[in-house]
Amino acid sequence: xxxxxxxxxxxxxxxxxxxxxxxxxxxxxxxxxxxxxxxxxxxxxxxxxxxxxxxxxxxxxxxxxxxxxxxxxxxxxxxxxxxxxxxxxxxxxxxxxxxxxxxxxxxxxxxxxxxxxxxxxxxxxxxxxxxxxxxxxxxxxxxxxxxxxxxxxxxxxxxxxxxxxxxxxxxxxxxxxxxxxxxxxxxxxxxxxxxxxxxxxxx
Amino acid sequence: xxxxxxxxxxxxxxxxxxxxxxxxxxxxxxxxxxxxxxxxxxxxxxxxxxxxxxxxxxxxxxxxxxxxxxxxxxxxxxxxxxxxxxxxxxxxxxxxxxxxxxxxxxxxxxxxxxxxxxxxxxxxxxxxxxxxxxxxxxxxxxxxxxxxxxxxxxxxxxxxxxxxxxxxxxxxxxxxxxxxxxxxxxxxxxxxxxxxxxxxxxxxxxxxxxxxxxxxxxxxxxxxxxxxxxxxxxxxxxxxxxxxxxxxxxxxxxxxxxxxxxxxx
Numbered sequence: 435x436x437x438x439x440x441x442x443x444x445x446x447x448x449x450x451x452x453x454x455x456x457x458x459x460x461x462x463x464x465x466x467x468x469x470x471x472x473x474x475x476x477x478x479x480x481x482x483x484x485x486x487x488x489x490x491x492x493x494x495x496x497x498x499x500x501x502x503x504x505x506x507x508x509x510x511x512x513x514x515x516x517x518x519x520x521x522x523x524x525x526x527x528x529x530x531x532x533x534x535x536x537x538x539x540x541x542x543x544x545x546x547x548x549x550x551x552x553x554x555x556x557x558x559x560x561x562x563x564x565x566x567x568x569x570x571x572x573x574x575x576x577x578x579x580x581x582x583x584x585x586x587x588x589x590x591x592x593x594x595x596x597x598x599x600x601x602x603x604x605x606x607x608x609x610x611x612x613x614x615x616x617x618x619x620x621x622x623x624x625x626x627x628x629x630x631x632x633x634x635x636x637x
Numbered sequence: 638x639x640x641x642x643x644x645x646x647x648x649x650x651x652x653x654x655x656x657x658x659x660x661x662x663x664x665x666x667x668x669x670x671x672x673x674x675x676x677x678x679x680x681x682x683x684x685x686x687x688x689x690x691x692x693x694x695x696x697x698x699x700x701x702x703x704x705x706x707x708x709x710x711x712x713x714x715x716x717x718x719x720x721x722x723x724x725x726x727x728x729x730x731x732x733x734x735x736x737x738x739x740x741x742x743x744x745x746x747x748x749x750x751x752x753x754x755x756x757x758x759x760x761x762x763x764x765x766x767x768x769x770x771x772x773x774x775x776x777x778x779x780x781x782x783x784x785x786x787x788x789x790x791x792x793x794x795x796x797x798x799x800x801x802x803x804x805x806x807x808x809x810x811x812x813x814x815x816x817x818x819x820x821x822x823x824x825x826x827x828x829x830x831x832x833x834x835x836x837x838x839x840x841x842x843x844x845x846x847x848x849x850x851x852x853x854x855x856x857x858x859x860x861x862x863x864x865x866x867x868x869x870x871x872x873x874x875x876x877x878x879x880x881x882x883x884x885x886x887x888x889x890x891x892x893x894x895x896x897x898x899x900x901x902x
Contacts (some may be wrong), residue, residue, distance in 0.1 A: 469703050476704075499704065501694040507689055512653075573690055580687025599688035600695075625642045628684065632645070636673075637682040 454516040457468050460509045461602055472502055475523050487534050494534075494562050501529035510602035591627035598624055647723035648681045659758070749900050756892060762824060762858035765889055767882075769816050769847055808837040812848050819851055828855035846878040857893075864893040 459467055479492040479501070489497075505526050507512040514525070584592060593612050597603040603611060605620040614620040647664050650656045656664055668674045754760060815830035831852035835845060853870045856862045862870070871886045878886075892898070 472700060472703055473707055475705075499697050499700045500693075503693045503700060506696060507692050510692075511685075511689060524818065572686075576683065576687040576690040577694065580684060581691055584688070584691065588763045594701065595688065596692075599685065600692040621646075624640070628645050629641060630648075631684050632677065632680045635683050636676055 453522045453594075456522055457509060457514070457516055457518060460506060462607070463601055464511070468506065475502070475526060478523065479527050483530055484526055484631050486531070489534060497530055497534045500533055501526055504527070504529055507600075510600065512602065579635065580631070583634050587627060587630065590623065591630065594620070594624045595627050602621050644677070645681070648678055649679070652682060652685060750798045752897040752900035756895060756897040758860060760901070761889065761892065762854045763818075765850075765854055765885060766819065767815065767847060767850065767885075808834050811837070815848065815851060815855070819855055824855040824859035825861070828852055828861065830860055831855060846875045846882055849875055849878075850882055864898060868893050 441537070456471075460471075476498060479498045480491065482488060482490065483494040483497060503546055505514070505522070518525070520528075584595065587595070590612075594614075597608045598610060605617040608614060608620045608624070609617055612620075614623060639888055644667070644708075647656070647667070650660065651664055668678075699766055755764070766874065811830050811834035815827045815834060818824075818827035818830055831848045834848050835852065856870075857864075857867050868890050871890050874883065
């Protein structure tokens with residue numbers, strides 16, 4: 435995937451073609467651009483949810499925050515990569531819909547989160563309740579398992595792990611960002627840290 | 638160690654979906670040979686997923702901060718804009734109100750000014766003052782302030798010459814003393830002098846209506862009595878008060894009753 439070099443002034447895209455450029459700009463941390471996007475899409479995304487699902491503003495706001503965060507991480511972890519099939523804001527709205535569909539029916543009936551997640555997974559994946567209950571706990575379980583292990587790592591390991599998995603840095607970029615002497619050293623450091631956590635996660 | 642790193646790198650590439658050709662074949666061979674391979678692959682997948690979840694949760698905190706900052710930045714501007722909008726919308730009303738307020742204040746000031754000219758305590762005291770007649774046999778006319786000490790000396794000399802007058806000397810002196818003090822603006826002491834003159838029982842003061850009149854005025858001017866008390870005193874003028882003085886008293890009572898008195902105070 436080629437990374438386009440964009441000028442220093444971040445422009446919000448006018449058409450679908452520019453969204454690929456926007457995607458490239460969002461690959462790494464870009465607080466100013468992210469802030470502008472977050473605030474400029476807020477009204478549209480929340481409005482769509484509130485209209486379609488008749489949820490209240492507080493719920494719509496929280497779902498939008500969740501969806502925007504996932505979108506950014508999808509970009510950085512390369513789960514979302516060019517060429518885009520739709521505009522980025524449309525992609526964000528679709529994430530919002532996926533999240534909120536678990537909480538509200540289209541007639542505006544609020545479904546308790548735990549139950550809605552289970553039903554959603556059962557319907558979509560054709561799973562038994564027992565299997566679904568296991569999957570439903572995945573997100574919270576991940577946070578619970580990996581979070582403390584990351585905290586227990588040294589600063590350097592936390593840096594390179596976040597650099598790789600949070601910010602999508604290449605080895606060359608981590609070398610520049612964290613003052614590592616070479617790409618090879620960066621690779622060594624990263625794999626050392628992955629091994630440490632992986633071994634702690636092994637049964 | 639190198640084998641372990643290669644193993645980790647291979648699993649990462651496998652999970653990224655970037656393993657190709659020979660590397661892919663080698664990975665599959667390792668997968669079959671190593672009994673812990675599935676656990677290792679799963680552990681690295683859990684690590685990736687866990688890091689993803691942590692990243693999302695951490696980023697959400699940042700987004701919540703931006704959201705709150707945005708809400709805070711909007712509220713005051715909206716208030717300011719509403720205030721500015723309200724001003725612009727009702728500009729003509731505000732201007733009319735300001736002009737009306739100006740004229741009301743102007744009329745009030747003018748009214749107060751005019752009222753003070755005619756209805757204040759000092760104005761009443763000065764406008765209603767009646768200069769007494771000089772009682773000396775040698776001089777006829779009205780006394781003024783410059784004559785005050787001479788009046789007193791003259792009165793003493795006159796009384797010495799006329800023993801009959803001696804008995805009323807002190808009363809007469811007090812009467813003229815009262816006038817001297819009144820003319821100099823010392824209304825409080827003037828009221829005291831007039832009071833003393835009127836309270837003398839030794840002789841009848843011919844000028845008692847005049848003394849009584851100026852006593853009341855001096856009490857008004859020195860703010861010793863209320864308007865109602867002054868009116869009550871004016872109703873008790875001595876019986877032999879000349880008609881002109883009675884008419885002046887009636888006019889004074891009307892002024893004391895007037896609403897302009899409130900404005901003048």
